[in-house]
Amino acid sequence: MLKNTIVVILLIAVLCAVQHYSVSHLAVFGVYPDIVTIYIALAAIRHGQKQGTSYGFIAGIATGLLSGNIGLEALTKTIEGFVAGYFHIPEDSHASSRQKRQMYYKGVFLASLFGRALHTLMANVLSLPVTLHVAFSIGVGTLLTMIVAVIAYQVFFKKIL
Amino acid sequence: MLKLIKFFGNNNAYLLLLLYCGIAWMLIRFEKSDPVNNLQARSTELRAAFSQSLSDLGHYFSLKEENEKLALQNSSLLGQIIHKNNMLRDSADIKHLDEFVENRPVKLISARVVDRRFDTRENILIINAGRNQGIKKDMAVLTPDGLVGRVVLVSDNFAKVMPVIHSEFGVSVFSDSNNTHGVLRWNGKEEQTAQMHYVPVSSPILTGETVHTTDFSTFAFRGIPVGQIVEITPDKQFYRINVRLGVNFSTLSHVLVAEKTTDPEKVEIIKDNPAEGENSPRESNP
Numbered sequence: 029m030l031k032n033t034i035v036v037i038l039l040i041a042v043l044c045a046v047q048h049y050s051v052s053h054l055a056v057f058g059v060y061p062d063i064v065t066i067y068i069a070l071a072a073i074r075h076g077q078k079q080g081t082s083y084g085f086i087a088g089i090a091t092g093l094l095s096g097n098i099g100l101e102a103l104t105k106t107i108e109g110f111v112a113g114y115f116h117i118p119e120d121s122h123a124s125s126r127q128k129r130q131m132y133y134k135g136v137f138l139a140s141l142f143g144r145a146l147h148t149l150m151a152n153v154l155s156l157p158v159t160l161h162v163a164f165s166i167g168v169g170t171l172l173t174m175i176v177a178v179i180a181y182q183v184f185f186k187k188i189l
Numbered sequence: 190m191l192k193l194i195k196f197f198g199n200n201n202a203y204l205l206l207l208l209y210c211g212i213a214w215m216l217i218r219f220e221k222s223d224p225v226n227n228l229q230a231r232s233t234e235l236r237a238a239f240s241q242s243l244s245d246l247g248h249y250f251s252l253k254e255e256n257e258k259l260a261l262q263n264s265s266l267l268g269q270i271i272h273k274n275n276m277l278r279d280s281a282d283i284k285h286l287d288e289f290v291e292n293r294p295v296k297l298i299s300a301r302v303v304d305r306r307f308d309t310r311e312n313i314l315i316i317n318a319g320r321n322q323g324i325k326k327d328m329a330v331l332t333p334d335g336l337v338g339r340v341v342l343v344s345d346n347f348a349k350v351m352p353v354i355h356s357e358f359g360v361s362v363f364s365d366s367n368n369t370h371g372v373l374r375w376n377g378k379e380e381q382t383a384q385m386h387y388v389p390v391s392s393p394i395l396t397g398e399t400v401h402t403t404d405f406s407t408f409a410f411r412g413i414p415v416g417q418i419v420e421i422t423p424d425k426q427f428y429r430i431n432v433r434l435g436v437n438f439s440t441l442s443h444v445l446v447a448e449k450t451t452d453p454e455k456v457e458i459i460k461d462n463p464a465e466g467e468n469s470p471r472e473s474n475p
Binding site: 048049052058077078081082084085088092093094095096098099100102103106107110113 | 202205206209210212213214215216217218220225228229232233235236239240243306307313349
């Protein structure tokens with residue numbers, strides 16, 4: 029249990045660094061996918077809502093230290109972990125691989141949508157350029173994250189879920 | 190504390206969510222307090238040090254190109270110096286100008302951009318000069334092409350710069366040929382275009398004029414070029430003016446940092462009359 033937690037936290041730290049130094053430079057019209065969200069959602073689906081919420085908070089602090097918005101990032105990622113936790117698949121579950129895949133996609137999608145919406149609205153609360161811009165940021169951000177989530181599932185997560 | 194966290198963890202995910210959201214909210218609420226500010230400054234320092242190592246590696250491979258660019262810039266600056274020196278020699282007021290320059294020197298500190306982030310969420314630059322190099326909060330950052338931004342956070346060896354293309358940035362500007370004043374802001378759309386606000390439709394402003402910073406600015410000294418007016422559209426009371434920025438942010442690598450030396454008498458009189466100018470357009474001061 030402790031070993032698993034340490035591994036997850038280390039992975040979160042590595043993914044936060046990769047997100048900040050690599051993925052955020054691959055922006056499409058200023059929006060980019062969020063691999064930390066994908067991993068938080070996966071952890072919440074595998075380990076449960078409480079663990080997902082805690083991992084989300086830790087990931088938020090790490091992301092915040094890198095980006096400069098500690099509070100906002102901690103709040104966003106905590107909510108992401110909590111939302112994805114609703115799609116928790118217990119270890120003794122008899123769900124088919126198709127059902128597990130669906131739970132994973134739903135978890136990542138809703139976590140990303142909630143996280144993006146909260147982040148965009150709070151970060152732009154004083155200077156909303158246009159409503160369309162906010163919708164674009166949330167919509168395209170979630171879409172890009174989902175594309176990476178599908179690829180990640182096919183390549184890595186299919187075996188562990 | 191551990192027992193408390195364990196209690197929350199064992200009992201309810203909602204309580205855990207409430208606890209974490211509470212901590213996050215406190216961090217947002219006290220973002221400007223000293224402990225959180227120090228933590229952010231240290232994380233910026235750490236992040237910038239790592240970015241600098243990566244950037245140094247990248248620079249090694251682009252040294253030739255950079256040298257060519259610097260040589261070109263040097264020749265351009267040398268040309269300007271010779272031209273200015275000739276003008277000074279020919280001027281009848283040379284003595285007066287010398288006195289003026291000696292009395293109001295502009296100290297410029299050079300720095301390199303070691304990290305940048307331009308997206309729809311946050312636009313920031315990190316430069317490799319900080320408190321130890323003489324950088325202070327609210328200094329102006331510029332290049333020979335124009336104004337880059339304003340220093341908003343300083344650590345020992347690095348500083349965070351809010352660029353002109355940030356939705357919270359604002360600076361007082363005037364046009365060169367007819368001294369029309371306004372406030373320059375960025376609307377978050379095109380990277381190379383900002384907007385000049387509060388210019389009445391009665392002003393004789395023209396397309397193609399260059400805009401510079403004014404003495405009203407709280408951080409920039411007068412005369413820093415900002416950009417060129419490219420489009421003027423009359424509205425009800427004011428013009429809608431688009432300004433093409435002089436600085437190309439996508440290729441920005443070296444900057445100069447300058448401190449505005451405001452006359453203490455001016456600061457004193459502003460302090461004495463705080464109500465004055467409250468309704469007039471002002472720069473943002475994040």
